[in-house]
Amino acid sequence: MAKNHVKFVKKIRMKIVSTVKEIQKQIRERNQFPLGFVPTMGALHEGHMSLVKDAVAQCPLVVVSIFVNPTQFNDKNDLKNYPRNIDGDLALLSYFLRENDLVFTPGTEEIYPEEDTRKFNFGNLDSVMEGLHRPGHFNGVAQVVSRLFEIVTPDIAWFGLKDFQQVAVIKELCRQTGSKVKIITSPIIREKDELAMSSRNQLLEQDIRKRAPVIYKTIREASEMINQKDIPEIKSFVEKRIKNEDGFSVEYFEIVDDTELIPVIRKAEMNKEKRYFGCIAVKTGNIRLIDNIEFKLA
Numbered sequence: 001m002a003k004n005h006v007k008f009v010k011k012i013r014m015k016i017v018s019t020v021k022e023i024q025k026q027i028r029e030r031n032q033f034p035l036g037f038v039p040t041m042g043a044l045h046e047g048h049m050s051l052v053k054d055a056v057a058q059c060p061l062v063v064v065s066i067f068v069n070p071t072q073f074n075d076k077n078d079l080k081n082y083p084r085n086i087d088g089d090l091a092l093l094s095y096f097l098r099e100n101d102l103v104f105t106p107g108t109e110e111i112y113p114e115e116d117t118r119k120f121n122f123g124n125l126d127s128v129m130e131g132l133h134r135p136g137h138f139n140g141v142a143q144v145v146s147r148l149f150e151i152v153t154p155d156i157a158w159f160g161l162k163d164f165q166q167v168a169v170i171k172e173l174c175r176q177t178g179s180k181v182k183i184i185t186s187p188i189i190r191e192k193d194e195l196a197m198s199s200r201n202q203l204l205e206q207d208i209r210k211r212a213p214v215i216y217k218t219i220r221e222a223s224e225m226i227n228q229k230d231i232p233e234i235k236s237f238v239e240k241r242i243k244n245e246d247g248f249s250v251e252y253f254e255i256v257d258d259t260e261l262i263p264v265i266r267k268a269e270m271n272k273e274k275r276y277f278g279c280i281a282v283k284t285g286n287i288r289l290i291d292n293i294e295f296k297l298a
């Protein structure tokens with residue numbers, strides 16, 4: 001085991017730091033702008049790497065953080081079971097980051113030297129979909145993202161559109177706090193069978209994983225119905241299709257606009273000047289899978 005670890009360390013080119021003091025020192029010494037930032041919770045996959053590659057292409061200095069944030073988990077078992085693979089994460093990053101780039105791997109005491117009791121109000125943004133089913137989740141997201149922005153002071157930060165609602169919340173967080181960080185979003189990266197890449201996919205039982213692509217297939221078909229069917233019929237189609245898959249249940253499926261995330265009740269409410277997305281959360285056993293797709297009016 002030790003031999004493999006030594007071999008692994010030799011592969012790493014970028015600088016790995018774990019304290020706030022050291023990451024800030026390294027950033028000051030490099031003094032390169034724009035500073036790009038990719039915050040992650042680890043268990044990295046190709047979806048994360050698409051963000052990292054974009055950041056490297058646009059910024060002379062990139063920081064990637066790996067931190068499983070406890071304050072955004074309303075379910076302690078979910079936090080406990082969240083996949084962690086720091087050695088694998090660093091090995092993967094070594095193929096994309098440069099010698100000058102930084103990986104920040106703090107412990108909880110570095111991010112929260114004192115308990116974070118801040119409460120954020122995002123109105124409708126955190127009261128529907130994920131916010132409704134995971135109370136306190138987006139407050140925890142806001143705590144950690146604002147804290148990481150304060151530590152790293154990036155010019156640009158990258159987030160994936162799989163977490164569609166989270167992106168809207170983070171943009172609102174920047175507006176409320178006056179942050180000048182530019183938020184860039186990247187498209188969902190999918191497996192060959194079109195399941196949205198997620199760190200949670202590796203927790204799926206083999207049979208469930210084999211059938212999980214039904215989620216995207218269903219919402220893609222639903223998106224193609226928007227010009228012929230009304231919203232209630234489309235939602236009924238999605239819920240029935242997923243329910244018919246043994247071991248799967250729909251926690252929510254909503255069609256929302258991309259700024260205020262207000263659920264659409266009837267198609268007549270939709271405005272062709274706006275963009276709309278169908279967002280879904282599916283539970284299978286103890287695992288939640290989310291996905292989304294744009295609904296385009298003709």
